[in-house]
Every structure is written in structure tokens, then in C-alpha cells.
Amino acid sequence: MPRKSSSNAGQDELLQEFQALVKDTEKLLQQSADLTGDKAEDLRTQIHQSLSRARATMHNAEASVRERSKAAVDATESYVQTHPWQSMGIAAGVGMLLGMLITKR
Template structure:
């Protein structure tokens, strides 16, 4: 359940960042009508920054997916190799959550 909310938050963050990049690209296209060397330099700097941001975003996304997959694999391996301990842990956690929920 916590991993689902973390994944959702991560997806929202990634979507927001991608929207920011797209909006900046549109702004860059709209400023193409500006004249002068300074405007050209500014557009080039923005374009370079966007390329770096996209690369960084892709690397971060890949890294997070790899870590998440590794954690999932490790959890599945533990549960499969220790099924009774996993059931005991799950029952204990459920019991504690039940106690906390009834005290409110």
C-alpha cells in the first residue's frame, strides 16, 4: 500500500517535470521571433539546459525503477524462502494496526 502511494507520487512528480520541460520548449519556440545575439544565446542556453534536464530525468527514472524492482525481487525471495515467518510478521503487523485503529 505504501509502495502504491509512493509510486503514484513519483508518477505525479515525473508527469509534472515532463510538463515543465514541454512548456519550456514551447516558450523557446515562441521566443524564436526575438532578434539579436543575446536572444540567440539565451535560446541556446535554454535548449542545452532542457537537454540536460531530460537526460537527468531519464537516468533518475531508470535508477528508481531498478531500485524498486530490486526491492520487489528481494521481498518476493524472502517470502518464498520463509513463508511461515512472513505470515507471522503479516499477522503481527495486522494485529498492531487493529489495536491502533480501535484506540481512536
């Protein structure tokens, strides 16, 4: 059963924004094809190398985030299964605190 916490949703949003940045940079690279000269070619090469590095970094970061998230979910599920009453008590306490904070507003 897949789960998404607010942290995972924020990380997914960040990755989507980064992917959009890469796509926009690729469009810029294609539009710069009209430029001529050695400087324009150097600029295109630098942009292409930068995009390649950004893609590799994004791929590594995404894999790392997924591994850490999975480990956190597994640890939480394990704790809840071994300590169900304590987990219910903690959840009730957090719910009570949130309820008190909301009603004071």
C-alpha cells in the first residue's frame, strides 16, 4: 500500500520544479542554435554539460530520497506493529494537542 507524507509530496514537488528547470534550459539551448560563432558554440557546450550534470545529480538525489523515505516508512510500520498501544497513545496525544491549538485560534 503506497503512502505519501507531506514530506514526500514536498520532495516530489521540488523534483518536478527541477525537471521543469532542466526542460526550460533545454529549450534555451535549442533556441540558441541560431547564434553563430565560436562563443555561441562554447556556450551551447557549457549548457549541455551543465544539464548533464544536473540530470545526474537529480537522479542520484531522487534515488537517495526514495531510499530514505522507504526506510522511514518501514521503521515506523515496525514500531507501530511491535508497540500498538503506545502508538495509539502518541497519536491521541498529538491529536489532542493539535485540537487545542486549533480551538485557541
